[in-house]
Amino acid sequence: MSGKPAWLRSHGAPWVRGAARPIYDNPWISVTEYAATAPTGNPATYGLVSYKNLAVAILPLFDDGTTILVGQHRFPAGDYSWEIPEGGGPLDRDPLESARREPAEETGLQAADWREILQAQLSNSVSDERAIGYLATGLSPAEGSHHADETEDLARVRVPFREALDAAVVGELQDVLTVAMLFKAYHMAREGHLAPALARAILG
Missing domain, CATH: 3.90.79.10 (Nucleoside Triphosphate Pyrophosphohydrolase)
Incomplete structure (x- = not known):
């Protein structure tokens, strides 16, 4: 998008992915648990559903x-x-x-x-x-x-x-x-x- 308004820009630090642990896998999706660092700097455990x-x-x-x-x-x-x-x-x-x-x-x-x-991103808090x-x-x-x-x-x-x-x-x-x-x-x-x-x- 050209000439997009300033409010659309990102701000703050991104999530940081650490060690990954595979949880589940089939021909359509996989589930991975990450040791992550949140944008606030706090540690977090994040489960990600990845679509194939x-x-x-x-x-x-x-x-x-x-x-x-x-x-x-x-x-x-x-x-x-x-x-x-x-x-x-x-x-x-x-x-x-x-x-x-x-x-x-x-x-x-x-x-x-x-x-x-x-x-569109579908359910982007838990899946990609x-x-x-x-x-x-x-x-x-x-x-x-x-x-x-x-x-x-x-x-x-x-x-x-x-x-x-x-x-x-x-x-x-x-x-x-x-x-x-x-x-x-x-x-x-x-x-x-x-x-x-x-x-x-x-x-x-």
């Missing part, structure tokens, strides 16, 4: 101002969640390549146009997981055969963008990437950063 994939989120937008949400049961919270298409990709792979795969697998759609609109979000337009049925992960039982619904945004506002959609992407697209529409016809359609 980059999170990718895709907001599909149809020309009529509707979007696709995917419903599924989520293990950590033990609840049912409606979300935009999301997934993960290897850290050493172009994230757009990973993102292109998700709508086909989760919704049966492909997109002609892709635009990165979000970068990062996310990139894309706006996908020019939607059409995906070519070829695509299947969701063998552990996923997905539902799909096509809803007006404003209906999805309103659901996020009142807390009925709680997935953080879904909420962030809906608000980012709304902001872009209000600020003239989307094609005028599409902006009018999603603003309703």
Whole structure:
């Protein structure tokens, strides 16, 4: 970012990582415990969850101002969640390549146009997981055969963008990437950063 305001600069001393002790490891995450020194100079024990994939989120937008949400049961919270298409990709792979795969697998759609609109740190007090979000337009049925992960039982619904945004506002959609992407697209529409016809359609 060029010309960023002065308040965005860092201040004080950073965390210092000392001896590391591996706690847990699987194909998706690892947990490491560090003997650390806090920015205050005090010693601390810090547990870090490291992710082996980059999170990718895709907001599909149809020309009529509707979007696709995917419903599924989520293990950590033990609840049912409606979300935009999301997934993960290897850290050493172009994230757009990973993102292109998700709508086909989760919704049966492909997109002609892709635009990165979000970068985010997810739960950055305990994990190093990062996310990139894309706006996908020019939607059409995906070519070829695509299947969701063998552990996923997905539902799909096509809803007006404003209906999805309103659901996020009142807390009925709680997935953080879904909420962030809906608000980012709304902001872009209000600020003239989307094609005028599409902006009018999603603003309703």
